[in-house]
Amino acid sequence: xxxxxLLVLQGALLLGITSGALGTFALLRQQSLLGDxxxxxxxxxxxxxxxxxxxxxxxxxxxxxxxxxxxGVVSMNxxxxxxxxxxxxxxxxxxxxxxxxxxxxxTVAQKIPVASQAIxxxxxxxxxxxxxxxxxxxxxxxxxxxxxxxTLFWKECAVYVFDPMFTQSIGFNVKIIEIIxxxxxxxxxxxxxxxxxxxxxxxxxxxxxxxxxxxxxxxxHMVVLAGIFGGCAASVGVYAxxxxxxxxxGPAIVxxxxxxxxxxxxxxxxxxxx
Amino acid sequence: xxxxxxxxxxxxxxxxxxTCCLPGVFLVLRGVAMMSDxxxxxxxxxxxxxxxxxxxxxxxxxxxxxxxxxxxxxxxxxxxxxxxRLKQDAAIGLIFPLFFSVGVILVSQYARNVHLxxxxxxxxxxxxxPFNRLILAEIDCGPYALWVMGGALLVxxxxxxxxxxxxxxxxxxxxxATMTGFSPAVLYYALMVVTSMTAVATFDAVGSIxxxxxxITPAATAYLLTKQVKYMIGxxxxxxxxxxxxxxxxxxYADVSIAGSIxxxxxxxxxxxxxxxxxxx
Numbered sequence: 001x002x003x004x005x006l007l008v009l010q011g012a013l014l015l016g017i018t019s020g021a022l023g024t025f026a027l028l029r030q031q032s033l034l035g036d037x038x039x040x041x042x043x044x045x046x047x048x049x050x051x052x053x054x055x056x057x058x059x060x061x062x063x064x065x066x067x068x069x070x071x072g073v074v075s076m077n078x079x080x081x082x083x084x085x086x087x088x089x090x091x092x093x094x095x096x097x098x099x100x101x102x103x104x105x106x107t108v109a110q111k112i113p114v115a116s117q118a119i120x121x122x123x124x125x126x127x128x129x130x131x132x133x134x135x136x137x138x139x140x141x142x143x144x145x146x147x148x149x150x151t152l153f154w155k156e157c158a159v160y161v162f163d164p165m166f167t168q169s170i171g172f173n174v175k176i177i178e179i180i181x182x183x184x185x186x187x188x189x190x191x192x193x194x195x196x197x198x199x200x201x202x203x204x205x206x207x208x209x210x211x212x213x214x215x216x217x218x219x220x221h222m223v224v225l226a227g228i229f230g231g232c233a234a235s236v237g238v239y240a241x242x243x244x245x246x247x248x249x250g251p252a253i254v255x256x257x258x259x260x261x262x263x264x265x266x267x268x269x270x271x272x273x274x
Numbered sequence: 275x276x277x278x279x280x281x282x283x284x285x286x287x288x289x290x291x292x293t294c295c296l297p298g299v300f301l302v303l304r305g306v307a308m309m310s311d312x313x314x315x316x317x318x319x320x321x322x323x324x325x326x327x328x329x330x331x332x333x334x335x336x337x338x339x340x341x342x343x344x345x346x347x348x349x350x351x352x353x354x355x356x357x358x359r360l361k362q363d364a365a366i367g368l369i370f371p372l373f374f375s376v377g378v379i380l381v382s383q384y385a386r387n388v389h390l391x392x393x394x395x396x397x398x399x400x401x402x403x404p405f406n407r408l409i410l411a412e413i414d415c416g417p418y419a420l421w422v423m424g425g426a427l428l429v430x431x432x433x434x435x436x437x438x439x440x441x442x443x444x445x446x447x448x449x450x451a452t453m454t455g456f457s458p459a460v461l462y463y464a465l466m467v468v469t470s471m472t473a474v475a476t477f478d479a480v481g482s483i484x485x486x487x488x489x490i491t492p493a494a495t496a497y498l499l500t501k502q503v504k505y506m507i508g509x510x511x512x513x514x515x516x517x518x519x520x521x522x523x524x525x526x527y528a529d530v531s532i533a534g535s536i537x538x539x540x541x542x543x544x545x546x547x548x549x550x551x552x553x554x555x
């Protein structure tokens with residue numbers, strides 16, 4: 001096994017574990033498509049950061065993406081609070097309008113002589129093969145941060161996921177828990193954009209959690225199992241794309257994750273309610 | 275300077291916008307708006323499979339394949355929801371990236387040398403639409419996209435006007451609809467077929483992201499301003515048309531992505547409605 005493959009495997013493994021574990025919360029709160037919306041909403045932030053700094057450092061650009069993702073979530077919450085529109089319509093609006101605006105900015109960026117289009121296009125489909133050693137450190141730090149925060153606020157998050165009303169009534173600040181979970185989601189998406197890109201990020205969040213949900217009934221078990229599934233899918237995808245010529249990594253990971261889900265859907269013991 | 279090229283693009287954009295927002299109204303009302311996102315991504319797989327079967331990029335079978343892929347997406351999602359193992363949002367979020375990924379993988383393995391650009395499917399390029407012309411008996415009948423879009427608009431208008439009563443009653447009161455003999459399931463699938471066909475007809479010119487923007491945002495904007503379905507349809511047509519015209523003008527002025535600009539413009543209208551609705555109606 002060569003050095004590059006090992007590096008890429010490490011990155012994908014970290015992403016798979018973190019987004020799998022975090023996706024559990026999104027799935028249980030019925031916010032599976034939130035990840036899709038946030039990853040699309042990040043595009044204008046990435047391009048604005050590029051326009052401001054002309055930097056090619058992906059992490060700096062992703063900081064902009066994270067900010068735009070947060071703006072997207074805040075706008076979503078504002079619309080939820082002030083209208084009677086259904087949640088999925090709001091997701092669709094944020095997703096498409098932010099992404100559309102990102103496209104507009106991208107055509108602006110392409111006129112700048114220093115603009116390397118490649119770096120912006122990279123975020124559409126992700127490119128795990130270009131991960132450097134320094135990138136792995138950043139991915140590892142973000143993953144550790146996510147796990148640390150999740151452990152620290154485990155009790156709060158667990159209660160909140162199952163019964164927000166109860167959580168509020170026993171004196172927890174529901175808003176803060178909500179913000180923490182959403183911020184973690186944004187962080188996970190930021191690593192994911194580097195790896196699998198905008199379109200396929202939602203699978204990284206949902207698939208491992210959806211598969212894990214079929215086998216276990218305890219939250220802790222589900223988070224751990226989802227992490228394992230996510231890690232497996234990512235490693236298998238990366239390995240397959242290194243063995244088979246021209247097999248793109250992101251889609252390979254998605255197919256691997258989907259196989260785990262469909263196996264679980266068909267083979268796991270029956271439950272009474274979803 | 276307004277040339278015939280500009281006029282043609284604007285007409286195609288308006289047709290696409292109105293075609294999308296007609297089924298969009300009912301998607302928004304039923305709470306299945308994200309289905310448009312799923313369908314518009316999943317059609318890539320249908321196009322790729324059909325292309326591999328017939329080896330021609332301009333075959334109408336490609337569009338048939340795309341529509342079928344859209345319908346299969348809806349069916350798969352339904353099967354998962356019916357199994358009660360996952361909720362609707364998770365089912366949608368699982369199926370379409372898988373279809374999209376399989377499409378991308380098939381292109382990378384079997385059609386690498388063909389001009390089947392995935393960027394184009396996602397982003398579209400309205401500016402190129404007028405160059406692909408429909409020539410019948412050596413007479414230039416205008417851009418191909420104009421005819422496709424016109425046909426799609428006709429189908430959608432007929433669908434909404436002929437089944438208006440059924441659509442409304444199944445949307446708001448499924449029980450009453452069943453009691454009075456309208457099957458909500460049949461209407462739901464009919465709506466999904468129409469949505470798939472709309473996505474297929476429009477994505478070629480405007481890209482899948484703009485399909486989502488045009489289906490959901492004008493309808494949602496209209497939803498904020500009125501309580502009646504009739505007015506909601508009317509208003510969303512107005513918003514979609516205005517977004518197409520203003521978005522295209524802005525894109526020309528600033529020389530940026532047309533699809534992106536129109537999508538942004540639908541957002542501007544939405545924010546305007548959100549902020550200004552207290553004084554209206």
